[in-house]
Amino acid sequence: DAGVTQSPTHLIKTRGQQVTLRCSPKSGHDTVSWYQQALGQGPQFIFQYYEEEERQRGNFPDRFSGHQFPNYSSELNVNALLLGDSALYLCASRLAQDRVHGYTFGSGTRLTVV
Amino acid sequence: QKEVEQNSGPLSVPEGAIASLNCTYSDRGSQSFFWYRQYSGKSPELIMFIYSNGDKEDGRFTAQLNKASQYVSLLIRDSQPSDSATYLCAVNRGMTTDSWGKLQFGAGTQVVVTP
Numbered sequence: 169d170a171g172v173t174q175s176p177t178h179l180i181k182t183r184g185q186q187v188t189l190r191c192s193p194k195s196g197h198d199t200v201s202w203y204q205q206a207l208g209q210g211p212q213f214i215f216q217y218y219e220e221e222e223r224q225r226g227n228f229p230d231r232f233s234g235h236q237f238p239n240y241s242s243e244l245n246v247n248a249l250l251l252g253d254s255a256l257y258l259c260a261s262r263l264a265q266d267r268v269h270g271y272t273f274g275s276g277t278r279l280t281v282v
Numbered sequence: 283q284k285e286v287e288q289n290s291g292p293l294s295v296p297e298g299a300i301a302s303l304n305c306t307y308s309d310r311g312s313q314s315f316f317w318y319r320q321y322s323g324k325s326p327e328l329i330m331f332i333y334s335n336g337d338k339e340d341g342r343f344t345a346q347l348n349k350a351s352q353y354v355s356l357l358i359r360d361s362q363p364s365d366s367a368t369y370l371c372a373v374n375r376g377m378t379t380d381s382w383g384k385l386q387f388g389a390g391t392q393v394v395v396t397p
Contacts, residue, residue: 201383210286210370210387211326224384258325262383270316270372271383273325 172197172261172274180280181249189244189277193261200242201271202234203258211258217242218264246279254281285309288371288388295365295395301358303391305371308352312386315347315354318370320390326370330356361395368392 173192181187193200199218203211213226217236236242240261246253256278260271286307295301303317314333318326332338332345332354344357354373358365368390374383 199383201385203385203387208389210372210389211385213384213386216383226384270318270328270331271385273318273327275325 172259172272174257174259174274174277176277177275178278178280180282183249183251183281185249186245186247187249187279189246189257189259189279191242191244191259191261191274193240193242193259194272197261197263197272198240199262199264200236200240201260202242202244203260203273204228204253205256205258205276207255214244249281251281254279284388285386286371286373286388288369288391290389291392291394293391293393295358295361295393297361297363297395297397299361301361301365301393301395303356303358303369303371303393305354305356305388306352307354307371307373307386309373309375309386310349310352311375312349312352312373314374315345316372316374316385317343317345317354317356318372318387320368320370322367358393361393363395363397366393366395 201216202214205211216224220236231247256276258276259274317330320326330345342359346355370390371388372385
């Protein structure tokens with residue numbers, strides 16, 4: 169049973185560029201959330217997708233956008249990259265009706281903006 | 283004031299001893315509480331969750347919740363070197379499908395178990 173898979177694992181981009189990160193949720197999960205984790209900090213909530221719609225959003229600018237596909241996979245897009253966007257980006261999935269278990273996290277994408 | 287606060291540590295614990303980690307939160311509407319373990323360079327791994335006031339035990343881990351004091355803690359008994367990691371406290375406010383899942387994380391407490 170595959171867990172949450174993210175791609176790519178590492179990425180280096182230049183300021184001003186755009187990046188797309190991808191996530192496949194754990195089998196059986198239908199809800200995907202994205203988090204940004206800066207070095208030495210806890211993960212910060214970016215947004216959550218359920219039924220192909222953005223359901224909740226954290227305090228991130230519009231440069232951060234996302235999408236969820238019918239197979240529940242998701243993409244995170246970041247435009248006009250800033251040096252401060254360098255972080256570990258985590259995708260987490262769960263089953264919407266599951267009130268017992270928390271999110272399962274993927275191994276993350278390490279984004280470096282130079 | 284941060285929404286979720288934890289002591290950053292490092293918390294140094296002798297092997298076999300009890301590690302005690304604390305977490306306070308500011309949102310009284312928080313409904314569910316989670317402890318994640320994160321090894322260096324890895325993603326968070328859920329180790330405990332608790333919804334009701336009181337204690338919840340799972341193996342060597344015990345989570346304690348006091349909603350009146352807005353306080354949640356994690357005890358690790360018989361600490362092992364493999365427990366050396368950063369422990370993240372996370373809280374969630376909502377319980378509906380749409381609102382459940384916006385986890386607010388603390389910055390984490392680094393635990394170092396010394397042989």
